[in-house]
Each structure stands twice: as C-alpha cells, then as structure tokens.
Amino acid sequence: MAYYNIYPVLALYLSCFASLSSAQDLKLPLKSVNLGNWLVVEGWMKPSLFDEIPNKDLLDGTKVQLKSTKLQNYLAAENGGDSIVVINRTAASDWETFRLWRIDENSFNFRVSNKQFVGLSSEGTNRIVAMRDAPGDTETFLIVRKDGEPNRIRIQASNGLFLQAISDTILTADYGGSGWDDSDPSVFTMTIVGSLQGEYQIANGYGPDKAPQVLQDHRNSYITEEDFRFMSSNGLTAVRIPVGWWIACDPTPPKPFVGGSLQALDNAFTWAQKYGLKVIIDLHAVQASQNGMEHSATRDGYLEFGDSSIQDTVEVIDFLAERSNAFKFSHASVQYTHTHTLMKRDCNQQMCRYAKNPALGAIELINEPWAPLVTLDTLKNYYKAGYDAIRKYTSSAYVILSNRLGPADRKELLSFAQGLSKAVIDVHYYSLYSDMFNGFSVQQNIDFIYNQRGSDLAAVTTSDGPLTFVGEWVAEWAINGASMEDYHRFAKAQLDVYGRATFGWAYWSYKCQYNHWSLKWMIENNYIKLN
Template identity: 55%
Template structure:
C-alpha cells in the first residue's frame, strides 16, 4: 500500500499559543486567562490560602508553603472577573455575595462564586479580591478568611492584600476566544484562519513530496457556524477550503479530533478550559461520537479524505484504556455507516501505556490505523542531558525496535502521527539537526502507514516543517 509522508496543520483550526503567540497580544490581562493556576499569600500573615481538604470546606490561610490545595484555577467571567476552582473542583464562594466566611463548596459557579481580581498598577502580583457585595476578602486570622473588608484597603501590610503567584497558564482556543470576548474574537479568529494556512501551503507541500496532511479540529466544529460560547464559527469553512486545495494538489487529508469536549489530556490543544481531564464521562464521549458522525457524514464521499482520527493523545492513566476501547469501537462503527474504506485512526494513549494496548480490539476491523507520537522531549528523566549522538542512537535503537515490533505484530497499520526535529539539546549545529532529522525520517519511514511532522508552521523554527525544509535543516 501507499505510505504517507504527512505534515500536521497544527495551530490553525485549534489554536495553540506557543505556535503563534501574537494571537494573544490584544487579550487584556493575558497572564490571567482561563486555566491560569494561581497561589495567594496574605501579606499580613505571611501564609497561603488553602482549600481545606482540597475542597468541600472553608478556605483557610494557614499554609507556610503552597502545593495542590493551595493552588486555584481561574475561570474568566469577563475582564477582571473570575471564578476560582480548587483542587477537588469546587469553587470558592463568598456566601450571600460577601460579608462572611469564604468557603469552597459549590460544584457549579454562579454569582456568589464571582470575584474581581484587582491588581496594583506598580506591582501586578499584589492584588485585592472583591466579592459581589463590593467588600474585599481579608485574612482575619490563619483560620478565618472572610469577605467583609469595607472601604479602600490600600496596598500596605493589611489583611485584604495578597501576593499572587502565577504557577502556570494555558493558551488554547478557549483562552483566546473567552479572553477576547464575543465582540472581538470572531474577527481575530477569522483573520487567523484565512491567513495562516492557504492554498500556497498545499502547493509547497506537494512540491516537497508530501502526500497527506493531518488537520486537527475542535469539537465545536460540528456546531459551526454557531458553536457554543466562547468558541466562534468559521473553522468548518476553513476545513472545506482545505479539502478543495487538497484535491487540487493530489494531497489526502486525515481529520483528527484534537480538542474533545471535557478535554482528554488537560493540555491547551485539547480545548481545555482549566486543565482538568473530564472527557471520559458518558456525556462527553457521546458528544465526541456526534462530532465523528458529523465529520464522517460530511466528508466520507470526498475524494480527498484519507481517514478520521477519533481522538488525539488521550492521557494515561487519567483515561482508562477500557473506556477508550469502547469509544474507539463505537467511533469505528460510526464512520463505517458512511464509508467502508476511510481509515479509522486510533491514537495511543500518551504517558504510561502499553504501545500494543489497542491491537486486540482491532482484530477483525478493516482499514484501521494506530497512531503513535514520538518526541525526544517532555520526559526530563529520559532526554534531559542527552547528547546529540545519544538522541540519534535512541531513535535508531529504542524507537526503531519499538516501531518494528508494532509493524511486525500482524495488527493494525502504524502511523507516527507526530514527530519533530526539536529536542532537549542546547546549542546544536545545523549538521546536528540534519543528522537527527535524517535518523527520524529513516526510522519512521518504516511505519506501515507513514509519518506526519509536527507542524507545518511555527514561530519556533525547528518545530516548523516549512522553515526546516526551506533552510535545509530537514532533508527529505
């Protein structure tokens, strides 16, 4: 059969901020978007706010050092206003809108769970937190956090002033659209989709011998042109354009459900709001199957369609393999309602997972592919400190033997659906990158279905297929 040399069109129909950071330039308070994790220390007491028990109890101010229970995830209501989600997923609330004890009991946020975070102009990490009734949260003692400070607290050493530490943030499509708001987001996303990938990119890829593109989409595409807030319409038209361009340049398309409802891995590319993994509820899995049904019904008879990937990078152990197999089996049957020949692509779990865990369920199924992702990144214990040659040897050795065992196991076809020429090596030469890229091309070229570089365009050159090829770092 044909093996496919593919390129991912990442960051296009599912936004990832690290791929194109400039998209977020006009977001107000862009360091406090949905999913930003913060810790708060009372300047008066010198101790941290904590959700006792991880949630379901009061908020205290008695921790000398912060960890999970002392970390809160933001849900942005509008500029400056937020819900704060605690470790066990409840929300911080000022009862009756303020005036009394602050707790974390509510499982769904409403008015009492809404706060303003007011930042000091000269020191943005020094904050006041205002409750609905206009009073401020204050740390009266280590065991008593209340929303009853009246008047202007000022920025000195007082009970209503806190030092805010930003632990980490997310920059995905949810963060961008909710951060921009409904008046500005449609234009920003429309401009991005129309300019980031165009037919000229398909011309370039075809000239370089690429015969397939893997296109990440978000679950909201099935509701286009009026997806649920805060997402905005337009991605479906862009995908339709891609199918037209693909036919013009003899390129096939794999559509991959990258961002699933509830998030399957907590990462920004999964459409996560706050980093929690909640995809594996029955409702979210059924919503995902509805998206697969929509994509299959729309594109099954399009000659450019090569396959549909049911889910990208579900995370182990958060997503149980038995639930994943059930979803994949149902997804396979959904696609088969519309096409007997479209490939059904099933992505292996990332994290601690058996590389053959999907093989048995594929027995008796036709035109199925298992997608594996190979990066010499993201695992400090394995790759941190590796030399150039050790990275190359790892590709030829460990990766080569693993891939051979998968290909020769008489199971489904194997697709290295994501790989890149970036690594942990610092100060590598052009020759080093060429050798590393060549090793991966040789090894992944033995995959029975083919490979796909991540990604076509990226502000970070070594992640960009276009940049790597044009500058002779990647020699096809």
C-alpha cells in the same frame, strides 16, 4: 413528448463518482505534516495571537497562589474543597493553588483541586468557602490589581466588599477599606504558577465582539492554498488537520468558541484535491478534554473525558464522517432541464457538494488520551462506537486509534484493532519532555532513534494487525548549539525509522515560531529533504 438530454448530467455524475472513488486510493506509507495551531489554537506556536487581550496573563485555566501580606500565609481550600478557605499555609502546593475561570477581563471564578468553586457561604456569614460544584454570582470575584504592581491584588466579592484575612482560619468578604500596605488584611500577593493558551483561552479572552474577527483573520492567513502547493511540490503526500469538537456546531458553536473552522476545513479539502494531497482529520480537542492540555481546548486543565463523554464525541465523528463522505445520487436530486447551467448548479449544490473534495484519507478518533485517567475500557468503548459511526458512511477511509500517553502499554490496542478493517495505531515520538534526554549527546540522540524508537515501532507493527502511524514527531531535541549538520543527521534518522511505519508519519508542525518545529522552515533551509 419532450426530449431531455441527460448525458451531461450522467457525465458529471460519473466524473464525481470516479473522483470520489479514487480519493481513498492511498499510496502508503504517507509522508504528512500536521497543520497545528490552525483550527485548534496552541499559543506557544504563535504567542502574538494573544497580544491584544486585556489582562492576558489571567486567562481561563491560569493557576494562581494567593498570599496574605498581613499574615504572610497562603490561602488554601481546606481538604482540597467542600470546606472553608483558610490562610494558614507557609508553603504552597495543590490545595493552595486556584484555577481561574474568566468571566471578563477583571471578573473570575476560582476553582480548587476538588473541582469546586470558591464563594460566599450560604449561611449569610460572609465566610469564604469552596463548596459549589458550579459557579454563580456568589462565586464571582473582581480582581483589583495595584497600578505598577500587577501581582499585588485585592479581591472584591459579589456583595461589593473585599476579602480580608482575619485569622489563620477565617477569611471573610466584609472589608470596605482601600489601602495597599502590607498590614492591610485585604491585600494579597498573587503568584502565577501555570497558564494555558488554547482555543478556549483566546476565544473567551477576546470575547464575543473581537474573537470572531481575530480567529477568522488567523485561519485565513496561517494556512493558505499556497501552503498546499508548497507541501505537494516538496514531497509531502498528506496533511493531518487537528480540529475541535465545536466544528460540528459551526457556524454557531457554544460560547466562547466561534464559527469558521468548518469553512477552513472545506477549503483544505479543496486544496488537497487540487494538489494531490490526502487529508487526515484529527479530532484533537474533545468536549471535557482527554488530557488537560491546551491543545485539547480545555478551560482549566482538568481532564474530564470519560464514559459520559462518549456519545457526544461520537456525534462529532459522525458529523465529520458524513460531511467528508457525503455523496448521493438520485433522480430527485437533479433537475433535468434544457440548460446545462441549472443542471451543473444543482449537481454541485446537492449531488456533488463534497465530491469536489474527494481527498479524505483517514479520520483519527481522538488525539493523545491520557492514561490512567482515561481508562482503556472507556477508550475501547469509544473507539468501537466511533469506528462504527465512520463505517456508516465509508468502508474505504482509514480509522486511526491514538495510543494513550502516560503509563500505558504501547501494545494495548493491538488485539482490539485486529478485528477492525483499515484500522491504524497512532504513536507519537518526541525526543523531549523527559529528563532522560537532558544529558544526551548528538550521537546518543541519533542512536536512540535507530535503536529504541526502532524497537518501539517494530513492537506495534505486525504483519496481521493494524497499520502504524507516527502521527507526531519533530527534529528538535534537548541540545543547545547543535550545528545544521547535527540537525540534518537527527532528522534523517527519524525519517529512516519512521518511514517503516506502515501507514506513514506526520511532522509536527507545518508552521511554528520555533524554526525546527516548522517543517516549512526546515525544508526551505535545507535541513530536511523529502523529494
């Protein structure tokens, strides 16, 4: 009978198991930082990523208003949609605003406020209407911009003819002229009143030929192993990593998204373990968008997350939880051979595939759902399903529930989360985005942190309830010309108050073109000290 020495295998197994077990032993509260704009792009943080996109001011979700130079009126979707397009508005608001869906650098769909699309009438009259729920060929238009005057345009329909304003209530696609004079009925001025620079915009903007390389280069350079070493050596204990729903479809996610973010997340786990950091996976962007903001990877700014989105989103959470906690040992998964090399290789590939990355601290089920469009009942139903999905794979990882933004009770999740083991409530505190901060002095901002934010955090931090997490904050404010000492005091106030959160806090962000938004810059320039 042949003798097989299984001790090397058992030793490797026990090593993997011990490493995985210790991964969840978090030392709370965490001091962490968001790796924003890495796996979910936010153009405001690094606008140069978009520089090489042709017609980069006309990306998906760009809001435009169109005015006839002949009639001097704005185009409008009558009743917001499901009707004709008219040219009788002297001022522009919602019904006069169209959101672009980009087909290529010159071709677009126009979506109206009722979420329908502008197109040719099905009655064969060449009238322009806004009645289709999904765009097709007859809803696709070419925007022709005048050389030297890019906001002076003509719009070519799928029949090869141009839109013309015949009267206040008649817009047709039957003009064959080529002039640019104000009196030409096919000439319009286009005013851009809103834009998005998220993952959808960059991927669709560059297109399938260029986007994979652009995003791979960005992911490989924006956050590296050296950054994890820097974070660890400067007092941070965790990273919060925003990811998008398409990561679960890697390496071939639905268009226009491109693969590669999953490999980057794997790298982050490896580096986190090496430098003693924990990882918080944050589902920042969900299919259908939970808040309409570019960081949710929305196409056009509409929030469409609801009950029908729950199952798809839970499947993403299930994927992330399974991948992050995949650790199985069975005799069938290990080949007992005379050579240690094969045993080690098979173990690494099968039994210990993710045991080498035992850094998972928590999974956040969604980022910043917006009230009231995302209802509390919908959110609770999703949170329960997402929590159960995670618990199939781990009982030790924390599950983070984000409070809703907008008009919502800050304590609305407390009773719900009380019944969940290792649950965390995430609150985001910025001293921006509200007119109330515009007149504040330096001391008023600091007092607001100690008093109001301290009270806000205390209200959701209970002795018998879920833990609390200030998942986003930044040492920036609505003050111009503040001194370094002012910023230092403001940052210290937030560290003092948010340090009371029982799960911890996470600065937004590690890197950013704006210095005070970049924790790396703040640490290097002695604005913040964590050690």
